[in-house]
Amino acid sequence: MDYQYISHISLVAVSFIALAIMLKHDMAILQENDYSNKKFMQWLQSSDESYSSKRIVPMAALVACASTYARQSWMVVALIAIAIFALAIAMLMNKKAKPLKLNLRAVLSIIIALAIVAACGTALFTAQFTLETGMFLLLLTSFSYALVLGVNLVMSLFTKKNNNKTQSINQDEEI
Numbered sequence: 001m002d003y004q005y006i007s008h009i010s011l012v013a014v015s016f017i018a019l020a021i022m023l024k025h026d027m028a029i030l031q032e033n034d035y036s037n038k039k040f041m042q043w044l045q046s047s048d049e050s051y052s053s054k055r056i057v058p059m060a061a062l063v064a065c066a067s068t069y070a071r072q073s074w075m076v077v078a079l080i081a082i083a084i085f086a087l088a089i090a091m092l093m094n095k096k097a098k099p100l101k102l103n104l105r106a107v108l109s110i111i112i113a114l115a116i117v118a119a120c121g122t123a124l125f126t127a128q129f130t131l132e133t134g135m136f137l138l139l140l141t142s143f144s145y146a147l148v149l150g151v152n153l154v155m156s157l158f159t160k161k162n163n164n165k166t167q168s169i170n171q172d173e174e175i
Contacts, residue, residue, distance in 0.1 A: 004074040008130035011065070011081040012121070015137035018058065018088040022144035023113050025054075025091065028100040030148055035105070035156065037149050044145060057087050058141040065135045077131065084138070105155060113151045 029049075033039035049055070061080045070076045100106055117140060124133040140147060 004077070005130065007074040007077040007081060008134060011077055011084070011134035012125065012130065012137060014081050014085040014088060015058070015134050015141060016117070016121070018084050018091070019117060019137055019141045019144060020110075020114060021088055021091045022054065022141050023110055023148060024100055025098075026145050026148040027106050027110055028098045030152055031101060031106055032098060035152060037152055037156075040145070040149065040152075049145075054087060054091055055142050058084065058138045062135050062138040062142065065131060065138065070131065077134075081134075084141075105159065109148070109151045109155050112154070113147050116151075117147070
């Protein structure tokens with residue numbers, strides 16, 4: 001049995017779970033800021049969110065995965081996966097987290113973000129880069145707000161087009 005391969009896959013799985021939880025948290029904050037990228041960035045700069053433990057731990061795990069110890073010993077990768085799993089559980093149990101109001105825009109944004117991540121991760125994974133796939137997911141977990149801002153930018157383009165169509169339809173009805 002190849003323990004190294006199993007530890008790499010477990011790192012990928014728990015990193016994807018942690019990323020999904022971070023995306024949900026970031027989307028809730030973006031939703032609270034009326035889906036404004038500018039307000040979200042102001043909030044991010046004014047709060048301690050950019051250097052909180054939920055962003056630092058995945059970055060430290062990424063650095064640890066890049067070490068030669070992680071490439072030589074499956075136990076190091078397994079310990080990193082356990083640490084990321086513990087982080088994911090801690091984020092889920094956080095009572096201060098703001099709840100995400102499930103509306104179409106929030107759900108579509110998270111689905112689009114996870115689909116982009118899954119496509120990139122699958123490309124790495126099928127090229128036999130299992131540890132690098134986990135490292136990629138850890139990087140995205142640390143900077144999940146950038147992914148949320150990018151997806152929000154794309155979603156805002158579609159909602160503005162829909163708003164303009166709705167506005168022109170309403171004007172036609174008034175005439």
